[in-house]
Amino acid sequence: MTPFVLENQEGLRLRGLDFGATLTSLTLPVGGERREVLLGCADEAYASQQVWLGAVAGRFANRIGGAELVRDGQRWPLDANQPPHCLHGGRDGFHRRRWQIAELAADKVRLTLLSPAGDQGFPGQLQTSLEYRLEGQDLVVEFEASTDAPTPVSLTSHAYFNLDxxxxxxxxxxHAITLRADQFLPTDASGLPLAISPVEGPFDLRSERLIGQAWLSHPQQMQAKGYDHAYLLKEAARLRGAGQAWAARVRSGDRQLAMEVYTNQPSLQFYSGNWLASTPNRAGQCYQDHAGFCLEAQQLPDSPNRPELGDPWLLPGQRYHHQTRYRFITTR
Structure with a gap:
């Protein structure tokens, strides 16, 4: 594994690995001290941990039902790594690959990965480029990809944050969260999305509320052990350029730090770290459930086979482009 370190004049310091294009640490000054806001473990433990800790999820983030693709009369069986479904591209998805460090500067790095046709069952050869950049108080995550045959693509950073x-x-x-979405995707017991539904109860995050407020009071939360649901972003909350509104905002428990999320993707998967227990931490011990949260910008889960959830298929000659910004704001 080869590490990389980025730093900028505003005090953001990012560390990562070529393995899984994994983000292992992000620190910044808060209240006169340097605060770590990413969960992480020892470098040698990343290959064995099972929660996509800081890694890239791909070729298709989230779940594809029945671990199968169907298009124009053709079928492609995928790796059913969360039986009976394919999760985050399969057991040997992009989180298990050694990415190439193509460029490295003080405040940005570009990594590339070639995924051959048939990789985890997916059709088409996919050429992917990923750039991590530090811009002011922003961590920018930007993907580009192209293919030689139709294939569904949804790439995301599976970073776990704890702003405290x-x-x-x-x-x-x-932590207190606000998420600009009127609709979300409830799931069945296996985590596969059901029909698009209006937000309700603890899933209505349009006004700020504590993540733990009325905890496990909703059947969907009881089933998932918390939040693990895709939110369909309003068009106004989709990244379009300078001055664009944020899609989500989270404030730390001590209220000294806030994080805003800006993205051009159609959904954010809000995950409250419900299955983190037994995951190794930096101290050589283990995290507990809910030690971190994820806001994963992506295409809608299970959309490759369900047109009502969008069209994530990338065709030859097209360019996949995903940009997400995580902006950090100290409040004291």
Whole structure:
């Protein structure tokens, strides 16, 4: 594994690995001290952890039902790594690959990956480029991809955040979240999305509320052990250029730090770290459930076979482009 380190004049310091294009650390000054806002583990533990800790999920983030693609009368069986479904591109998806570090500067790095036709069952050869950049108080994650045959593409960073810092008793349920979405995707017991539904109860995050408020009071939360749902972003919350509105905003439990998320993707998967227990941490011990949260910008889950959820198929001659910004704002 080869590490890389980025730093800028505003005090953001990012560390990552070529393995899985994984983000292992992000620190910034808060209240006169340097605060770690990403969950992470020892470098040698990334190959064995099972929660996509800081890695890229791909070739298709989230779930594809029945681990099968169907298009124009053709069928492609995929790796059913979360039986009976394919999760995050399969057991040997992009999170398990050694990406190539193509360019490295003080405040940005570009990594590339060639995914051959048949990789985890997916059709078409996919050439992917990923850039991590530090711009002011922003961490920018930008993907581009092209293919030689139709294939569904949805790439995302599976970074786990804790804005209070990466402490041994970390729990993000005292963080406050706002998410600009009128609709979300409830799921069945296997995590596969059902029909698009209006937000309700604890899933209505249009006004700020604690992540842990009325915890497990909704059948969907009880089933998932918390939040693990895709939110369909309003068009006004989709990244279009300078001055664009944020899609999500989270404030730390101590209220000294906020993070805003800007993206050009149609949905954010909000995951409250419901299955983190037994995942190794930096101290050589283990995280507990809810020690971190994810806001994964992506295409809608299971959309390759369900047109009502969008069209994530990339065709030859087209360019896949995904940009997400995580903006950090100190409030004291």
């Amino acid at each position: 810092g990466d402490g041994p008793e970390g729990d993000v349920r005292q």
